[in-house]
Amino acid sequence: MNSNNLLSGFTILLALQFICTWLVGIAHIAFPAPLLGMMVLAVLLILNIIKVEQIEAICTLLMDKLSLFFVPGVVSSIVYIELVKKEAVPLFLAVCLSTTIIIVGTGLFLQFLLKIKEAKKHA
Secondary structure, eight states: OOHHHHHHHHHHHHHHHHHHHHHHHHHTOOSOHHHHHHHHHHHHHHTTSSOHHHHHHHHHHHHHTGGGGGHHHHHHGGGGHHHHHHTHHHHHHHHHHHHHHHHHHHHHHHHHHHHHHHHHHHO
């Protein structure tokens, strides 16, 4: 892992994020730009427009530091501890349901993309 790999990978991810944020903004759609960015990245990886090697170093670094991104949210939830206690069941259900929906949706989307890739191989 050298600095050129990290910088080029970070540039690719940042450019995708910028483009998707811009697209969501000009289209005035209620869709999270980071999610659109991940979907576009998945498509670009499957179609080999972006090679895994180009972003592997920065993705590994970001995944290694992922837990740090949760610290501010967890610490700030202490301010609302009474509300969290009061609404614990709905919060728990919302987290479980949304996580399940995201995992299932992501799996179905990737299966769809892989079927397209296989169809292109055999065509």
